[in-house]
Amino acid sequence: MSEIHPPLIIVEGLAKTFVLHNADSAQIPVFKGLSLEVGPGECIVLAGASGVGKSSLMRSIYGNYLPTAGSVRVLHDGAYVDITTADPHQVLEVRRRTLGYVSQFLRVIPRISTLQLVMEPLLENGVAVEEARERAERLLSDLKLPQAHWDLPPATFSGGEQQRVNIARSFIREYPVMLLDEPTASLDAENRAIVVQLIRQALARGAAMIGIFHDEDVRDAVATTLFPVADFRVAA
Amino acid sequence: MNALSSRIESTPLLKVDGLTKWYGHILGCRDVSFDMRAGEVLGIVGESGSGKTTLLNCVSGKLPPSAGSIQFETSRFGMSDIYAMSEPDRRRMQREDWGFVHQNPRDGLRMRVSGGANVAEPMMSLGGRHYGKMRQATIDWLERVEFDTGRIDDRPANFSGGMQQRIQVARNLIHGPKLVFMDEPTGGLDVSVQARLLDLLRELVRDLRLAVMIVTHDMAVARLMADRLMVMKSGQVVETGLTDQVLDDPQHPYTQILVSSVLQI
Ligand SMILES: Nc1ncnc2c1ncn2[C@@H]1O[C@H](COP(=O)(O)OP(=O)(O)OP(=O)(O)O)[C@@H](O)[C@H]1O
Ligand SMILES: Nc1ncnc2c1ncn2[C@@H]1O[C@H](COP(=O)(O)OP(=O)(O)OP(=O)(O)O)[C@@H](O)[C@H]1O
Ligand SMILES: [Mg+2]
Ligand SMILES: [Mg+2]
Numbered sequence: 149m150s151e152i153h154p155p156l157i158i159v160e161g162l163a164k165t166f167v168l169h170n171a172d173s174a175q176i177p178v179f180k181g182l183s184l185e186v187g188p189g190e191c192i193v194l195a196g197a198s199g200v201g202k203s204s205l206m207r208s209i210y211g212n213y214l215p216t217a218g219s220v221r222v223l224h225d226g227a228y229v230d231i232t233t234a235d236p237h238q239v240l241e242v243r244r245r246t247l248g249y250v251s252q253f254l255r256v257i258p259r260i261s262t263l264q265l266v267m268e269p270l271l272e273n274g275v276a277v278e279e280a281r282e283r284a285e286r287l288l289s290d291l292k293l294p295q296a297h298w299d300l301p302p303a304t305f306s307g308g309e310q311q312r313v314n315i316a317r318s319f320i321r322e323y324p325v326m327l328l329d330e331p332t333a334s335l336d337a338e339n340r341a342i343v344v345q346l347i348r349q350a351l352a353r354g355a356a357m358i359g360i361f362h363d364e365d366v367r368d369a370v371a372t373t374l375f376p377v378a379d380f381r382v383a384a
Numbered sequence: 385m386n387a388l389s390s391r392i393e394s395t396p397l398l399k400v401d402g403l404t405k406w407y408g409h410i411l412g413c414r415d416v417s418f419d420m421r422a423g424e425v426l427g428i429v430g431e432s433g434s435g436k437t438t439l440l441n442c443v444s445g446k447l448p449p450s451a452g453s454i455q456f457e458t459s460r461f462g463m464s465d466i467y468a469m470s471e472p473d474r475r476r477m478q479r480e481d482w483g484f485v486h487q488n489p490r491d492g493l494r495m496r497v498s499g500g501a502n503v504a505e506p507m508m509s510l511g512g513r514h515y516g517k518m519r520q521a522t523i524d525w526l527e528r529v530e531f532d533t534g535r536i537d538d539r540p541a542n543f544s545g546g547m548q549q550r551i552q553v554a555r556n557l558i559h560g561p562k563l564v565f566m567d568e569p570t571g572g573l574d575v576s577v578q579a580r581l582l583d584l585l586r587e588l589v590r591d592l593r594l595a596v597m598i599v600t601h602d603m604a605v606a607r608l609m610a611d612r613l614m615v616m617k618s619g620q621v622v623e624t625g626l627t628d629q630v631l632d633d634p635q636h637p638y639t640q641i642l643v644s645s646v647l648q649i
Contacts (some may be wrong), residue, residue, distance in 0.1 A: 169637030170644070212628060213633040236612045236626040237394075237421060317601045 154223060155185040155358035156325050157209065160238050162218035163384070164204050177382035178204050182218070184210075184375060186325075188354040191347065193361060193371040198376045202360045205377060209358065210249045211239040222247055222325060234364075244272060250322035250331045253316040254302060262288070262313050263298045269321040287316045288319050291342055307334040318348050326350060328359040344369045393422040396457070397563060397595050398443070403452035405438050406443070411619040412438035418614060418624070423593040427627065429600060429642065435619040436599040437567055445478055445567045453649065454565070455480070479509055481558030487568040489548035492555070493540045494609060497646045499551045500526070506559045522643065525554040529584060537649030546577035549582075557588065566598040583610055594611035603643065607631055 405412035413435035
């Protein structure tokens, strides 16, 4: 597919070393010389042991971590934006319309209801309130979040419930590029299957994805390629 | 504005260049430069005495800097150096285009007139004459900041800190400013009151597409409110960038200490 369509993500020569200035400037080298491309409909799954740098790579692609070297280009409005050098406004704009990220934990905003949280990405993109509400309700039902929870802020929800809110908030937007860092970690088998469905739907409409999944069932169900991050480990 | 357009606009609203302030031999801030755009929330963080309030006061026209320039896209004159304007023009521009929310409500409110009058006053000073309309706008704004309108005629001294702060917020937003300065707007409040006020501020800033320059020493406040952060130490900016990047992968030794000294953010 990537022969016909240009890649949505191009990572080239990426390196990340953490420098802990207040611990004798200890260096934590994570990876270097890392390159990958993801085209529409592809789901690259990052593989490797705990601590190998899967999340650090994903966060570097999102602009949350600052890589030490290399570039991360994301296709946004028909042109590539290098997330590692773009100014903050531009990164926010790419995140608003192109690049979605599901982390393992929901960052709860106190007092804002679940429904409102899920509607928010649509409202920010100019979708009318009624349509946003309908789509949010449909997705929360699909994810089997009890209706009694919808008007409450998710602060008191169980881990799995919060995770489903988190997933709804990201999948509702139908981002062209999605980064998924263990989105199924605190879910039971039934809910994992629902998330697998959502991922497959997104791939079918042409989304490019990079995922981290500890669960092998999920990985086998969605991965188009396995990417071993350890191949780019820096010899310590 | 097109509903699909970005919350943050592409043209600069404010340009600060080489701003330095000395208090005699004491340094307030040194060589600070940055731009702000319409709709952008810029957070200023740093330890006590690092120059945050000095910077905010210089930029907001309250404290003439020792060196450097501050240009603002004024409604009347377009992009102008705010300290090159005449004093009356500058004061008028501050009333029309800006708001300033102080940490201590007593610095931002008139304690001798009612809460309602505090909120209505900016409209009157900008030439509002229609009593009925102004009263309605005042009530609308008090509701918006979730203030009990039954107490509209009480004086601020009889209100709790959280209520006073809501009055101050309404007073500073009612005239439709483009840029609002906030110095530790939730600093003096109980934690629970603080959380509610922050949510309210966050909602208002988004709905009104306000540009905000907010000073805080609280990293959770910074994360919740700001698009972008500037970290100050000893009067200088040591790091700047996207809020989550500065907090999750800080580069400067001082920022690393600042972030690691907070438990869960
Ligand atoms: N913000 C940070 N500051 C300093 N070091 C970090 C930071 N984030 C990650 N690291 C370090 O980078 C290395 C890679 O961590 P990372 O979280 O990317 O691993 P991972 O492959 O996602 O592991 P896991 O499967 O356990 O989630 C680890 O040594 C970790 O301690
Ligand atoms: N009016 C003044 N006269 C003399 N020195 C001053 C004056 N105002 C501030 N300073 C000094 O300038 C430096 C910066 O102070 P500033 O109030 O800007 O810090 P800040 O970052 O806002 O601190 P805080 O978090 O405690 O409010 C400090 O050393 C302070 O003592
Ligand atoms: Mg990880
Ligand atoms: Mg101060």
